[in-house]
Amino acid sequence: MYENITNLGKAEAFVDEILEIIDHIKLLDHFSVDEIKILCHYMQCFAAPRDYTLIQEGDKGDFLILVLSGAVDVQKDIPKIGIKKIAEVGAGVTLGEMSLIDSQTRFASCVTSAPTDFAVFTRESLNEVLIEMPRLGNKFLLVLLQLMAQRLRDTCDRFLPSVFGVPI
């Protein structure tokens, strides 16, 4: 996986960034330092250059990406129109969680627009966490749920005006 870019090793070197990113769940309590360390142990980190395709629309996908730093364009091939940028995301965002969760193909491509450090978390790792440590699993699933709820809000807020008549 991602053999052609710099491997930064396990995410233990990024405990603070990861804590900063995921420790905002509204339900249950905060992640303990041990819980973060366990998650970090599961995550492999990489450093991608600009214009690097992290995720390709249409591929199968059994991992998600946690953007630690940098910037990523989310691009979608829109019928009769072609490939368009539908979102720009940065540090603190997950990418690829949709396919990880429901096994459909990747909904969009994710291409770096700046050098980007990211962590990878596979479905296999998620399964293991859910089975071995269901309480930690709940906290992580809540992180994903909150990110997705915010994503739907942002996407609707950006698109609805022009869907109903006010071009962006």
Next chain:
Amino acid sequence: MYENITNLGKAEAFVDEILEIIDHIKLLDHFSVDEIKILCHYMQCFAAPRDYTLIQEGDKGDFLILVLSGAVDVQKDIPKIGIKKIAEVGAGVTLGEMSLIDSQTRFASCVTSAPTDFAVFTRESLNEVLIEMPRLGNKFLLVLLQLMAQRLRDTCDRFLPSVFGVPI
């Protein structure tokens, strides 16, 4: 809650519908009958007539709704444009999970367009399930995640063509 419409009592009377609706998670195993019964015990059911507001945009919200039968319009007040229907949903869909998850105000209003039976699941109940039965909690959060992933796909597929130039 919902005092002015018919109270159908606990969801135990709807075990089959609820099993049909939520038992499609791709990760972990299926819900056991006992697990479904536990969830049903937490859910109170109601029968709403047509044109009944289940959820009001802007309200605080600490419960989600599982639509058992019927049809609901999701309406949003779009700046400079007014209230528009942004989605139509039916049996098997949750509504109100966004505020339940991240405590923001209701993102849109949900108004029945046909007589609708629904189950209510509160944040208090979700907290109790997550704490008392974390494995059942995992499965339920996965249900919500799958529904939200599908919602983002549907919303983007419907809106992107007209955002980028092909009016609906």
